[in-house]
Amino acid sequence: MKKESVLTRVSHFNEFYVLHDKETMEKQADRCLDCGVAFCNYACPLGNINPDLNYLIAHQKWDKALDLLHRTNNFPEFTGRLCPALCEAACSLSIHGQAMTCKDIELSIVEYGFKNDLIKPIKPFVKSGKSVAIVGSGPAGLAAAQELVRLGHKVVVYEKSHELGGLLSLGIPDYKLDKSIIKRRIKQLSEEGVMFITNCHVGEDVKAKELLDKYDALCLCGGSSVPRQLDVKGQTFKGIHFAMDYLTQQNMINQDFEIKSDLINAKDKHVVIIGGGDTGADCLGVALRQGAKSVSQIEIMSKPPEERTTDMPWPYWPMTLKTNSAHEEGGKRMWSLLTKRFEGHNGHVSGLSCVEVAWHKSESGYKMVELENSEFVIEADLVLFAMGFLHPNQEGVIKDLDIKIDERGNIHGTKNQTNHKKIFAAGDMHRGQSLVCKAIADGRHAAKHIDEYLKTAEV
Ligand SMILES: Cc1cc2nc3c(=O)[nH]c(=O)nc-3n(C[C@H](O)[C@H](O)[C@H](O)COP(=O)(O)OP(=O)(O)OC[C@H]3O[C@@H](n4cnc5c(N)ncnc54)[C@H](O)[C@@H]3O)c2cc1C
Structure with a gap:
């Protein structure tokens, strides 16, 4: 989907995608190969029947597509916005070119439903008494x-x-x-x-x-x-927080809720996010919107390849480099970095002492090795732990x-x-x-x- 320009969207916390018009989606749906074995359907945890949805949209049968979509997915408006689209990675068209945009089609169908007041309560005929x-x-x-x-x-x-x-x-x-x-x-x-x-x-x-x-x-x-912790020296300095505490506060502020705990804000701060995944990218997007001076997102694993490699062929999920909308907005991404300790001043974090690492494949899996003389300090006034749960x-x-x-x-x-x-x-x-x-x-x-x-x- 089209997005607002970076300069515009980092000035607010609202959604910034622009839905496609119906004609564009109908043309898009017509690209579907209607595969005999539909890997998109197999890859979708919900089992969305994408080939049939595409057929209906290509033939302008939006109401029927809405009904079919709701048979497998209660909330297509959530997944249409948030899903990493496992279906698209498994689309046969992606073997040699661009996958179907199943996610955009899904979102367009459900938003069509809400816009036209087609999504009504469905009440049972009989009550079970349970x-x-x-x-x-x-x-x-x-x-x-x-x-x-x-x-x-x-x-x-x-x-x-x-x-x-x-x-x-x-x-x-x-x-x-x-x-x-x-x-x-x-x-x-x-x-x-x-x-x-x-x-x-x-x-x-x-x-x-x-x-x-x-x-x-x-x-x-x-x-x-229960969030993953980083048990290193200096972790109790002020200015070090869990990603969820940070993200929750901003969402509450947006909805005019009173924040009863200490405010965590990135304005004019050097922010370091530990964790290279989606939660880390969400922290990056929020920190940029709050007006951070700099934002670095660091990851202990090595940088993933940009293209599929032989050990992750289609239709498997590609463990390739994912560039989230927040990454387009700014910040610096760094890989293969291990945090050794936090530096502090007057009880407040002032930086992270990191070392570069290499990952060696062995029979028992991957082994991490610290590189000699690679230690350096990243300046930080605010550190966010985004290492998953x-x-x-x-x-x-x-x-x-x-x-x-x-x-x-x-x-x-x-x-x-x-x-x-x-x-x-x-x-x-x-x-x-x-x-x-x-x-x-x-x-x-x-x-x-x-x-x-x-x-x-x-x-
Ligand atoms: C920052 C962040 C960003 C994410 N972004 C994405 C994304 O873009 N796309 C994606 O697909 N996934 C994303 N995820 C993952 C996704 O949000 C979760 O996998 C999903 O929400 C899990 O749903 P759930 O219903 O199991 O639990 P949750 O969404 O965690 O909901 C659990 C609920 O249970 C309540 N609860 C817990 N204990 C009790 C109790 N004892 N009494 C009463 N209530 C209780 C909690 O308050 C909470 O409301 C993200 C996760 C995070 C943390």
Whole structure:
């Protein structure tokens, strides 16, 4: 899609993409090869039926395409904005040229639906008399809630934050996803009968066991919230923060919420982001909009190749260099850097002492080697840890309900069902930190398995 110029878009926090017109999308859809084996469909965690969607759009059947899209994806307006588009990497056209723009088509279809008031609440004909409590209102919890309420069950979503949407609301910057987009969809869920209770931390404000007694099933969708730490000297200096604390504050400011903790702001600061992934890129975009003096994003792994290599052939996901919209806006990216310690002045961070590393392939995997005499200091007044998440919080709900966790620290489940037959789990809390499309897909799977359980179990 077309974007606003860099100079314009860094002056605000609003979305900056311009939707294509219908004719452009119809021409684009007509490029689809309608492959016998559609790898795009196979690669999409939601199973979006892209060849059929493309056929319908190419034949100007937008209403039918909207219906088909919603059969596999509850929230195409989230994935159409946020998805890394695994489908496009697997598109047969990309073997020798440009892939189909499945993501743009998806977004155009759903925005056509909202614009023309075609997205209405879908209410069940029959009520089951069964009830389900969902803990967490991220994409997994919302998808599970929508599927279950449409199947006739009573659904109550408990959310500890004041805002619904999980990381969509309080993590992902507004310029990637405007928060009115989430509210628009929540309205549909409410009208379908989903009840939402915000500011309610399950495990603190209400006991998890109370929910277990009150409802016929429980679905845990609390996300992955324990961030990866960097345990080096100086890590307690002032000016060093987790990415999520930083990103959440800016989203709250944009929505005129009062910030009760110390303000983290990049204005006139030298910012260093540790972590070369998407969360790091989000910090970069926000820091540039706040008016940072300089921003560096550093990564311990080596720079990925720009093109596919023989060990990542089509249609596999290419582990190539990803350049996010924030990278077009400014900042410096550095790879193969290990932070040895933080430098400080009067208790405040003043820099990072880094060393260059090389990665050597061995039989047991990759081995990191520090390069001799390569140590140098990067100036920093603000350091942001964006190194991902380890696993969900294992205290609270998981501990209170005695839920089994897997070797990675996530909730162990078979068909989303935990060691307690009444309790299910979905999204990052179950699969580990991942993507919005996978969270929605897992929420849908959990709903299906909860429905099967409610139909067969004597509850
Ligand atoms: C900064 C950032 C940017 C990202 N950008 C992208 C992107 O561009 N594209 C993409 O595909 N993915 C992105 N992701 C990943 C994506 O956001 C997550 O994979 C997805 O949101 C997981 O959904 P979820 O429903 O499992 O959990 P979450 O979205 O984490 O939601 C969990 C919810 O549960 C609530 N909760 C937790 N415990 C309790 C409790 N005890 N009681 C009540 N409520 C509770 C939390 O407050 C939260 O609202 C990003 C992640 C981050 C951190």
